[in-house]
Each structure stands twice: as structure tokens, then as C-alpha cells.
Amino acid sequence: MSAAKRVQQWATFARSWHIFDCKWQDPYESANIIKKYLMGLHKPIYHPMNDCGDVVVCINSRDIALRGDEWRKRAYFHHTGYPGGASWTLAWELHNKDPTMIIKKAVYRAMKGNLQRRHTMQRLFIYPGENVPEDVLQNVTNQIRQIRLVPTRLDQIPEEVTKTYPKVMDYPEDYVLK
Amino acid sequence: MVFLTVANWVRSRGPDEFWRKRRIFRLAAHYIGRRRNCYSVAVRNVHRALVYATKARKLKKQDMIDLWSTRITAACEQHNITAYTLKEGLDRANILLDRKSLSDLACWEPRTFECLAAVAKEKMNLDGATDYADKQHPTGVNLKFKDVMLEAWLKEKKQ
Amino acid sequence: MAGLVRAGFSFAKTAIFSTGVRSIATSKPLHLKEIRERVEGSTKIIDAVNVPSPRTELLIRAENLPNQVPAASTSEKPPCYMCALGLDVKHTDVLIVSQFVRSDGCMLPRKITGLCRRQQKKMGKLVTMAQKAGLMINLTPDYCKKDPKKRRDYKKFNTYFDERTIFMKRIPKPVDRFKR
Numbered sequence: 001m002s003a004a005k006r007v008q009q010w011a012t013f014a015r016s017w018h019i020f021d022c023k024w025q026d027p028y029e030s031a032n033i034i035k036k037y038l039m040g041l042h043k044p045i046y047h048p049m050n051d052c053g054d055v056v057v058c059i060n061s062r063d064i065a066l067r068g069d070e071w072r073k074r075a076y077f078h079h080t081g082y083p084g085g086a087s088w089t090l091a092w093e094l095h096n097k098d099p100t101m102i103i104k105k106a107v108y109r110a111m112k113g114n115l116q117r118r119h120t121m122q123r124l125f126i127y128p129g130e131n132v133p134e135d136v137l138q139n140v141t142n143q144i145r146q147i148r149l150v151p152t153r154l155d156q157i158p159e160e161v162t163k164t165y166p167k168v169m170d171y172p173e174d175y176v177l178k
Numbered sequence: 179m180v181f182l183t184v185a186n187w188v189r190s191r192g193p194d195e196f197w198r199k200r201r202i203f204r205l206a207a208h209y210i211g212r213r214r215n216c217y218s219v220a221v222r223n224v225h226r227a228l229v230y231a232t233k234a235r236k237l238k239k240q241d242m243i244d245l246w247s248t249r250i251t252a253a254c255e256q257h258n259i260t261a262y263t264l265k266e267g268l269d270r271a272n273i274l275l276d277r278k279s280l281s282d283l284a285c286w287e288p289r290t291f292e293c294l295a296a297v298a299k300e301k302m303n304l305d306g307a308t309d310y311a312d313k314q315h316p317t318g319v320n321l322k323f324k325d326v327m328l329e330a331w332l333k334e335k336k337q
Numbered sequence: 338m339a340g341l342v343r344a345g346f347s348f349a350k351t352a353i354f355s356t357g358v359r360s361i362a363t364s365k366p367l368h369l370k371e372i373r374e375r376v377e378g379s380t381k382i383i384d385a386v387n388v389p390s391p392r393t394e395l396l397i398r399a400e401n402l403p404n405q406v407p408a409a410s411t412s413e414k415p416p417c418y419m420c421a422l423g424l425d426v427k428h429t430d431v432l433i434v435s436q437f438v439r440s441d442g443c444m445l446p447r448k449i450t451g452l453c454r455r456q457q458k459k460m461g462k463l464v465t466m467a468q469k470a471g472l473m474i475n476l477t478p479d480y481c482k483k484d485p486k487k488r489r490d491y492k493k494f495n496t497y498f499d500e501r502t503i504f505m506k507r508i509p510k511p512v513d514r515f516k517r
Binding site for chain 2: 041045047
């Protein structure tokens, strides 16, 4: 193999590191995206038997957003194996205990259950905040696009913008301003 | 030329017990333990294996199709179009490539695939059938479509 | 007897102390009014002042837009202004949603907003969604926990809403748009 070809081979099969900001993202929707990068499904050289998956670093997992009333409706099941050992934890309780667990479980469940799954999960790093260790951060070369826009709070928009923003509704004439 | 197996097959059709069993044992030769040595166990496993083989002939093709689709989807995503746009655009541009050749191109000739993606997108734009799932323009917009889009070029010349 | 006494007492109480709210108006209330309180010496003066609406100049109506489509059928009732605009309002568009609320974050009634029934219901739900997601925390009553992070239990985590749930009973499963 010539020298140029050898470099091409390295470049093709090298692992690249992606970063994903979970702020205001639905973990179950973003799990499908993260899974794609972890398994290498985003590469045209994909094959289930070749090890072409990448590494994904998830940050801000504390700020994930769940849809509607899922924080109190979604339950996580665990069984210790002993009689009466079943327990159900609601999503918000689990998030209180470990802010990385929901996204981890979502990605784990998004993947097909085979022998490769646990090894693929090793390539997923989740951090609850923005504090990522330096040796992890220096490898990152790509950012994964977020699915949902991060909403802006009304009090974060400056006063002039709120006042000069085009209005849809006008008050009737006999309305008493409050 | 010596026909080792076929001659045995012909002989094993007969009423002779030895040759009838031998046919099954030959098929179970690579099994382990009683599955290869006891006839009553071997014949069950051989029959099951043959059923698997029959089903797998279809599954193998389906697996390959799934793999090609995955690769094409991945490659399309790099060029910001959907696999649907690529297929529809190429069909309309009369570029009749199947999934196997498209995935081969995506894997081994990424530049060719990039041009194909750009052509498909341009064709869809010419037809006015924009796919709103596509995020941005495809990469490779610097191509000269006049050399490729014969139909569009003809239209321009006529006017 | 006791009931009669209580009724008479409450009547006297309202007659004496009812300075706050009076439903009788001596003049026809016209124009946008603002209630102002000022204290002069020992007397507190409350008066309603007519003010021009701050929104009139910024108002957007479908009939004033340059490329508006004329209404197809004139026989039917004209659509309300939100229907005519045809905006796809999300609950995260707080700049639009906040126009339909009072200063304490309550949805205005239909008499004031002038919307059709469907739009009124939709905007009301959008206001609820925006409030639950903690996007309009400066438009809340005083006793509210302003910072969403300081709310209790499940309320302190980020929540988003799907606008399709307003009118749809069941949301269809999301399809993989790369597959078709």
C-alpha cells in the first residue's frame, strides 16, 4: 500500500469526536441522532461488522426538556431480582438523582440489543453541565446540530424589542389597561 | 473426472439404509457431538438447518438492500438532501442507477456521488418539486449543470 | 332570623366599604383607559385617563399586507384577524403570545381579544404552555416563583409542548424523514 493510500485509510477509519448540546432537547428524539453517530450510521462506509462508530460527548444533560407531562408520567422500571424487588421511578425523580441517566437510557434503548450495544455505549460521554474535562474537549472536532431551537424567555428579550415588535392584537377602545 | 458427491446422491436415493443415512450424515458433518454421530438427532438438526437456509436466501438479499439504503441515506445526509430527493431526482433526470451501484459510488467514489446528489437536487428544483425536508443547498453547487442537464440546456437553446 | 341579620349586615358592609369596584358608570366608557393613583396630601385620588393605544402603529393586519390573497367566498363570515394572517404560532413565540395576556399573565377574554372561538382556544392553550414552560416569568402574579428552576418537583425541569396536542386527539408517530 502506497503512503498516500495508507493515510487515506487512516483518515477514513479514524474515530472523530462529536459534541451535542442537550439544552432544551428531547432526549428520546436526540437519542436517534446520537445513536446514528455512535454506530457510524452517518458514514457511507457503514457495515454492521466494521467498527466505524464515532464518539459523542453530550453536554448540559441537566437541561433536557421533556414533552408535555412526561416528567411525571414516564416511569423507569427496575427489579432487584428478589421477590418484591420491583421499583418504579418517575422521570423527574430519576433526573433529580442522576441528571445523566435519562439521556443514557434513551440512547441505550434506541439501539438494537446485540453484543455490540454495551461497547458502543462506552463511546458516549454525558456531562450534566458545561464543565467537560480538558482531555475530552480537545478531541472534539464536530458539533451535532440540535433538533429543537432553544426558546428565549420573555424577560431575556430587551424592552425595546418587546415594545417595537409588530403587534397582532389591539385593545378595544373601552379597555382598562392593567 | 470423478464425481464424488453426485454419484453418492444417486446411490443414496435407494432403499439401502446405509446410503440414506449417509446423505444426512454428510450434511451434518460439521456439527459437534451427538448432532453429527446419532442419526435421529442429526436428521432433526439437518432438516432445521435446511429450512433456515431456505429462508436465508431471501433474507440475505433483504439485508444487502438495507445496508445499501443505510449507506445511501448516510451519504445523502452529508450532502444535505434526503434519500427520497436523490432517488426521485435521479429518476426524473433519467439516471437509472440502482441502490447497489449508488451505495458503491457513495463508498468508493464520494466525488461522483456528490455530483449525483447535486444533479438530483437541481433536477428537482427545475421541476419545481422542492422537498422541504432538505435543509440547505447540496454541496457541489459549483458544478456546471449545463453540461449535465441536457433537457434544461435544450430548453434554454430553444428560447 | 339569623340569616336575615347576616344578609342585612353584609348589605350594610358593602354599602359602606365598597369604594374599590363599582359596576355603575356615570358616563359611557370610551377610549383606552388607564387607572392612575396619586396621593395628594392625605387624599388618594384614583382616576381613569384616556390614553392612545401603544399598539395601533405597530399593528399588522392581513388586509394591509402587500401580497394578500383576496377572500375566496364573500358570502361567509369574514375570518378573524388571526385566521386571516395564517401565522403558525408556537408557544415559544413569546413576543406574539404575550400580546394576549394581562400583566399578571392571564389570558384576555374573547370579548377583548376579538378572536374567533377556535383561535381563542388555541391562544389560551399557547399561553398556558408558555407559562408552564416558564417562558413568560415576568408576566406572572407576584406570589409566583419567578425562576422556573426554583419550582417544586417535576415543575423545575424544562418542559416543551407539542402544538398539535391543542386540537388533535392522538399525535401520529414521528416518521424518519430521511427514509420516506
